[in-house]
Amino acid sequence: MKEIKAEQITQVVRDLCIEANCHLPKDVQEAITTCKACEPFPIAQTILGKIEENFNIADQDNVPICQDTGLACVFLEIGQDVHIEGDLKSAVNEGVRRGYVEGYLRKSCVKDPIDRVNTGDNTPAVLYVDIVPGDEVHITVAPKGFGSENMSQIKMLKPSDGLQGVKDFIVKVVEEAGPNPCPPIVVGVGIGGTFDKAAYLAKKALMRPVDERNANPFYADLEKEMLEKVNALGIGPQGFGGQTTALAVNIETLPTHIAGLPCAVNINCHVTRHKSAVL
């Protein structure tokens, strides 16, 4: 049994909040640069150039890439041979509090969805915990901006809607979002499970590097096909027209009920942020 103090988790979460918000993952940076080189539409090229300039400034100056530093989504994978000394949930929230206050990040969390008073420190985190074999704790912090979150949708398709129903739904969500979620976007898709699990899968899909395809060749091909389809919409960077509407479509799946075909599409902007550490 490995002992990990809750305080260690606080420190790691604090640091990850700041790093994730200021340093765009290399795979996303490279995807933007690659798309700029392939983009035939002049205004789209210009915007992709500004986006590059922006993430470079953030990287060098240690400032947030985007002012919407998000709700702090925290994913913990806890090895079953680990014992955590102290209150885990409080430790995570304390890490978010310190990260957002000490890191000069924007506090975007309201305590109640109706009366909307800001909590002042961006807590509580949106926390997901998974128990896995081993004696390590894997921590990922993924700040999620709401310009893109608001453009996400879920649909309980019928089994008879099949593959075509899934494809049509993904394209519809991206087209309806249009310029609102700050394209070029990353499209996270969750297919299967239950209503809630499909949405969770779509969020998890956004954690996968944009240059890594699904391990299942069928879904890897579907990801490529859907990327071509959404880029054929012509929405382009910022919605001003162009072929770079999305950088990637990442699909995750789970077994589901004989009566159902849940499909969730979670949209992320070009600032698709996540940073991980292992204890």
Add this chain to the structure above:
Amino acid sequence: MEKRITTPLTAEVTKDLHVGDNVLLTGVIYTGRDAAHKRLVELLEQGKELPVDLTDGIIYYVGPAPAQPGQVIGSAGPTTSYRMDAYAPALLDLGLKGMIGKGKRSAEVVESMKKNDAIYFGAIGGCGALLAKCIKKAEIVAYEDLGAEAIRRLEVEDLPLTVIIDSEGNNQYELGRKEFLAMEK
């Protein structure tokens, strides 16, 4: 080709701005997003005076990140504009001439813009670090309790913007996409 404009944003200037124009804006603008708009329109409904004069003014839909030591302001890119659609026509009727944001607007807002000779500008969403460099001064002028959502008076220099919807209602989102798709054929 970039057009340089300065505040106040008069009807004379807005009539000369056209969809797709790249603009460098210098002068004084105010920030405002969801919660501040709600309060402003509630004041109007009660027949009370607003805490800022919006005549020939510009509102930037932004909730900036806090300033680090030595900074004027933290990252400060646009938020999605449609959430302000319910409030915008009332402010345009008061003399507001420009809105800076990103994303689609409602038909009601576009009609009000045409009636009031107003412009909807886009700043590049997700480029808050870059845009903050154009902000030379920032001070809270109302609703400090709202934190990032407080109304701030900003002095900007050469803030890079694009005319998304002009005062005749022409829309860059529609035209740009159409032009790209025609080019691909």
